[in-house]
Amino acid sequence: MTIERPWLQHYQAGVPEQIDVDQFRSIPAVLQGAIDSFRDRPAFSNLGRTITYGEVDELSRQFAAYLLGELKLKKGDRVAIMMPNCLQYPIATFGILRAGLTVVNVNPMYTVRELKHQLVDSGASVILVLDNFGDTVQKSLADTPIRQVVTTGLGDMLGFPKGAIVNFVLKYVKKMVPDYSIQGTVRFRDALKAGQAHSLPEVSIDPGDIAFLQYTGGTTGVAKGAMLTHRNMVANMQQAAAWIGTGLEPGRETIITALPLYHIFALTANGLVFMKFGGLNHLITNPRDMPGFVKELKGVKFSAITGVNTLFNGLLNTPGFDEVDFSHLKLTLGGGMAVQRAVAERWKKTTGVPLIEAYGLTETAPAACINPMDMSDYNGAIGLPIPSTDACVKDEAGNMLPVGEVGELCIKGPQVMKGYWQRPEETASAIDADGWLHTGDMAKMDESGFFYIVDRKKDMILVSGFNVYPNEVEDVIAMMPGVLEVAAVGVPDEKSGEVVKVVIVKKDQGLTADQVKAHARENLTGYKQPRIVEFRKELPKTNVGKILRRELRDAPAG
Known part of the structure; x- marks a missing residue:
C-alpha cells in the first residue's frame, strides 16, 4: 500500500528525504571515522578529567583485547554494563562492540530481582559494575551465566591523586559504596592492562549483528530485550545527524549528557551522533543533584543538551540556573516523555533557545x-518522521486512518529493532507482517504531516465512555504557577467507570485543591476535570525521570 508523506514538504533546508544506511557497516566503523578525523580532540569529560578520541581508541582497544584474549569470549557473547555516566562507560561500550560482542545495558538502580532477570534472560557472561552497586551484583549472581565480574570505582579513570580522593570520599565520607565480596573479580584498570598483552584480532562485524540488548517494558511487566543491530544504530545515528546536524560544526561542539548512557536516548543522540561530529560529551554522573548539576553547567561552554521534561523542569526550578552562560547553546532536545508547554515556554524564555520535542x-x-530544528515555538507535536522513516496511524483492525483521526501510531524504517530477544510471539505482536512497529501510543497526524501523541493506550482514562488523555490534563494543570510537577491518572468510580485524579508536587505551599479544580474548570470540559486532587512531596519516577503513572494508580496516597 502506498503511503502519503506530507511531512516531506516541511523538512527544513538541507535535510534529505533518505539517509545512506550503508555509509558505515557498524558502530566501530563510525568510531574509527571519528578517531581518524578528530584523534587529538576531546571526546568525553567527567569529574574534571577529559579523554581524547585517540585515548578512547587506545583504551577501548585494550578492553576489547582483554575480552577476546584473556576471557576468550566469542563473537555474539553478551557483556553487561551497570554504571552511571562516567569515563569507563564509553571505553567499555566501544571495547565490547569492537570485539564483535553485544552490550547489555543495565540500570544501576535495579533491585536484585530485576538484575537477576536481566542477566539470566540476556545470557550475559561478563558484567562490568561500579563499586557502588557491587552488593546488588553479589546478591544476584547465583544461578546466572555470569562467569566474570569486572569492578571499578568512580574515581578510577581520573588519575592520581584526584581519583583516590573521589573513591575515598564516596566510600568513607558519603557512605555511597557498600561493602561487597565477589570471588575472582578483576578491576577495570587491570583488565585494560591485561588487554595490552594481547593484540586485537580483525573482527568482522555484519550490519545485522546485535550491538545492544536494550531492555524495555519493565514498567509494564517483565523487561524484554530489544535487539538493536549495528544497522539499526548506525541508521538512527545517520537519521538524527541529518536532522540536527545542519547547524553543527565538526570538532567544535560540546553536549551535556545528563541522561544516562544506558538509556537509548542518550546512547544514540549524545553518544553516537556527537561522536560522528567529533563533539565533546560532558558526562553528568548524578543529575539528580540539581544544585551540583547547575554548578557544573556554569563551568562548561556547552552548545547542546538533551533531556526529559522532568530534567528541564528541575533545572528551571533550581536557583542559579538563570545565571548559566547560554551564549553557546544551539540545541535543546527533549524526549522520553511528553514535553509540557509550560516547561518549553519557560526554557526558551530563560535560555533563548527553543526546547525541541522528539x-x-x-x-x-x-x-x-x-x-524541525528551526522551529521557534512549542507546537505540541512530536514532530515529523525523520529521513527514511514512515509513520501512520492505524485503527484496531490495522487500517490506516485519515488525517486528524486518533489511532495507534505505527513506525517503519531501518531503525526498527530486529525483534525482542528470544520472544518471537511478542515480536510478532509488535511488528506486523508489513513491517510496521506498533508503538502502543495513541496519535493523530495533521495535514502537514506533524504527529501528535494523545497518550499511551494503557494510560487512557475512560470517563462515562469518553476518552480522557492524561497528557492534556497534565499540560493544563502544569500551567499553574504553584505547580512544580503533576501526573494525571484514572481511578475507578461507581458512576462513571473512572474519574480523573491528579497528583501534584507543589511549588507554592499555599496551593489548594479548590484552586486546582477552579483552574481545571476554566480550561477543561466537564468529564476531563479532576475529581480528586492529591498532593505529594515527590512523584514516583524511573531512573531516567519518566513519571510512573502506574504506581500512582496502584499505590495508596502517601
Whole structure:
C-alpha cells in the first residue's frame, strides 16, 4: 500500500528525504571515522578529567583485547554494563562492540530481582559494575551465566591523586559504596592492562549483528530485550545527524549528557551522533543533584543538551540556573516523555533557545519523529518522521486512518529493532507482517504531516465512555504557577467507570485543591476535570525521570 508523506514538504533546508544506511557497516566503523578525523580532540569529560578520541581508541582497544584474549569470549557473547555516566562507560561500550560482542545495558538502580532477570534472560557472561552497586551484583549472581565480574570505582579513570580522593570520599565520607565480596573479580584498570598483552584480532562485524540488548517494558511487566543491530544504530545515528546536524560544526561542539548512557536516548543522540561530529560529551554522573548539576553547567561552554521534561523542569526550578552562560547553546532536545508547554515556554524564555520535542522508543533505536530544528515555538507535536522513516496511524483492525483521526501510531524504517530477544510471539505482536512497529501510543497526524501523541493506550482514562488523555490534563494543570510537577491518572468510580485524579508536587505551599479544580474548570470540559486532587512531596519516577503513572494508580496516597 502506498503511503502519503506530507511531512516531506516541511523538512527544513538541507535535510534529505533518505539517509545512506550503508555509509558505515557498524558502530566501530563510525568510531574509527571519528578517531581518524578528530584523534587529538576531546571526546568525553567527567569529574574534571577529559579523554581524547585517540585515548578512547587506545583504551577501548585494550578492553576489547582483554575480552577476546584473556576471557576468550566469542563473537555474539553478551557483556553487561551497570554504571552511571562516567569515563569507563564509553571505553567499555566501544571495547565490547569492537570485539564483535553485544552490550547489555543495565540500570544501576535495579533491585536484585530485576538484575537477576536481566542477566539470566540476556545470557550475559561478563558484567562490568561500579563499586557502588557491587552488593546488588553479589546478591544476584547465583544461578546466572555470569562467569566474570569486572569492578571499578568512580574515581578510577581520573588519575592520581584526584581519583583516590573521589573513591575515598564516596566510600568513607558519603557512605555511597557498600561493602561487597565477589570471588575472582578483576578491576577495570587491570583488565585494560591485561588487554595490552594481547593484540586485537580483525573482527568482522555484519550490519545485522546485535550491538545492544536494550531492555524495555519493565514498567509494564517483565523487561524484554530489544535487539538493536549495528544497522539499526548506525541508521538512527545517520537519521538524527541529518536532522540536527545542519547547524553543527565538526570538532567544535560540546553536549551535556545528563541522561544516562544506558538509556537509548542518550546512547544514540549524545553518544553516537556527537561522536560522528567529533563533539565533546560532558558526562553528568548524578543529575539528580540539581544544585551540583547547575554548578557544573556554569563551568562548561556547552552548545547542546538533551533531556526529559522532568530534567528541564528541575533545572528551571533550581536557583542559579538563570545565571548559566547560554551564549553557546544551539540545541535543546527533549524526549522520553511528553514535553509540557509550560516547561518549553519557560526554557526558551530563560535560555533563548527553543526546547525541541522528539519522539522515539527503545524499539526504534530510538528516534522516529523530531520537530524541525528551526522551529521557534512549542507546537505540541512530536514532530515529523525523520529521513527514511514512515509513520501512520492505524485503527484496531490495522487500517490506516485519515488525517486528524486518533489511532495507534505505527513506525517503519531501518531503525526498527530486529525483534525482542528470544520472544518471537511478542515480536510478532509488535511488528506486523508489513513491517510496521506498533508503538502502543495513541496519535493523530495533521495535514502537514506533524504527529501528535494523545497518550499511551494503557494510560487512557475512560470517563462515562469518553476518552480522557492524561497528557492534556497534565499540560493544563502544569500551567499553574504553584505547580512544580503533576501526573494525571484514572481511578475507578461507581458512576462513571473512572474519574480523573491528579497528583501534584507543589511549588507554592499555599496551593489548594479548590484552586486546582477552579483552574481545571476554566480550561477543561466537564468529564476531563479532576475529581480528586492529591498532593505529594515527590512523584514516583524511573531512573531516567519518566513519571510512573502506574504506581500512582496502584499505590495508596502517601
